[in-house]
Amino acid sequence: MSDTPLLDVRNLVVDYQVRGGGFRAVDDVSFTVHKGRTLAVVGESGCGKSTIACAIVRLIKPTSGEILLDGTDIAALPERRLRPLRSRVQMVFQDPYASLDPHLRAQDIVAEPLRLRGVRSVAERRKQAAELIDRVGLPSSALDRRPPEFSGGQRQRIGIARALASSPDLLVCDEATSALDVSVQAQVLALLEDLQRDTGLTCIVISHNLGVVRQISADLVVLRAGKVVESGPTAEVLAAPTQPYTRALRRAALDPATMTGRKPRALVAPREEVPA
Ligand SMILES: Nc1ncnc2c1ncn2[C@@H]1O[C@H](COP(=O)(O)OP(=O)(O)OP(=O)(O)O)[C@@H](O)[C@H]1O
Ligand SMILES: [Mg+2]
Structure with a gap:
């Protein structure tokens, strides 16, 4: 593992413009991803996972904060200067x-x-x-x-x-496996693991599923309502979860339904409504 992270996300904020003002979907989020490692981002529906992913690939421009890719801040780069970095x-x-x-x-x-x-x-x-x-x-x-x-x-x-x-240097998989059935999920995960072993690819995997997280990620970030509530090496976070969500996630991981890849019922929250 190198000392400089491939990706260093600092104080990321993303506001969506909605009727009546802004809605803060990502609120002061920071984390790092080291070369050749996989970071999992978990959290209930609507907590901001896809928004973070879209900011990292700059499909959306963050409201504030830094996204350092190998030391270059891509958060505020104009499209012209972003283009050569897009493929990475x-x-x-x-x-x-x-x-x-x-x-x-x-x-x-x-x-x-x-x-x-x-x-x-x-x-x-x-x-x-x-x-x-x-x-x-x-x-x-x-x-x-x-x-x-x-x-x-x-x-x-x-x-x-x-x-x-x-x-690419970094692959961001936004719940790449959740729309799929269990055996297919397992195959796609195995493929990602192989690719990582063979090519040293760095990955961010966004998931609802702790079985997935434990299988493939060294590091874990737990989000709630746009904020990081827990983070660290996956094994450590799961060994001593401090947040109710992480505890529920861990309990659910021992539930046979989760081990087979289905979302645990207790964790499936309705998508948060955007305030009008
Ligand atoms: N284009 C948009 N305009 C306004 N609000 C949005 C927009 N996209 C997402 N949101 C809101 O931002 C919040 C975060 O959404 P996001 O899609 O990042 O959640 P998520 O964690 O990926 O959820 P899921 O697990 O259901 O995929 C939600 O409350 C959502 O309603
Ligand atoms: Mg999403």
């Missing part, structure tokens, strides 16, 4: 059904980031796309098929292959 942080989206263009063939979806990276030759892009599709465990027959012809787990793999095509 890739996101696999929460909804595998909505995040892929249904009209494109899998190989074209995966080849597009290669083109953006400057791989000029069509043949070379095809070759690399085929390698990536193979890397995520899909057969070569997948190359010519389009997203509607795939299962949820297969789409998720295409999303991961597309993200890897950018050769």
Whole structure:
């Protein structure tokens, strides 16, 4: 583990503009992610997980705070200066059904980031796309098929292959596995673990599921209503949770339903309403 974190998030604040003013979805959040490690971000629905992910990949511009990627603050960079950094942080989206263009063939979806990276030759892009599709465990027959012809787990793999095509330093997986059934979740997780072992990829995994967290993340951040309420090495946080949410999460982890990957009932909170 290197001493300089790959990602250093400091005092991140994200306000959404809603009718009647601003709604603070992320409130003074700080954490670091070291190279080659996986950080899990957990917390109930609506606590700000996806908002943090979108800020890190700069799909949204934070209200304030710093997001240091290898020492460069990307929080406030204008789009022009952000462009060369975009490929370094890739996101696999929460909804595998909505995040892929249904009209494109899998190989074209995966080849597009290669083109953006400057791989000029069509043949070379095809070759690399085929390698990536193979890397995520899909057969070569997948190359010519389009997203509607795939299962949820297969789409998720295409999303991961597309993200890897950018050769990112950091992969942000927003509940990449939650829309999928249990055995598929396990396969996708195993794939992420393999990739990490083989390529030293650094990951942020956003999840509701403690089984997932324990399996793949060294470090853990627990959020509640936009704030970090607990953080540290996963084993330590789970050994002595101080927050009711983390305790409930830990109890739920011992519940067979959670071990098989379903969200524990007690932790499924309705999405918080945005104040009008
Ligand atoms: N575009 C938006 N405009 C206004 N409010 C938003 C917007 N997107 C999210 N919010 C609000 O910000 C808060 C955080 O949302 P976010 O999607 O980050 O939560 P989450 O932790 O990812 O939830 P889930 O586990 O359900 O995916 C919620 O209260 C949500 O209603
Ligand atoms: Mg979310």
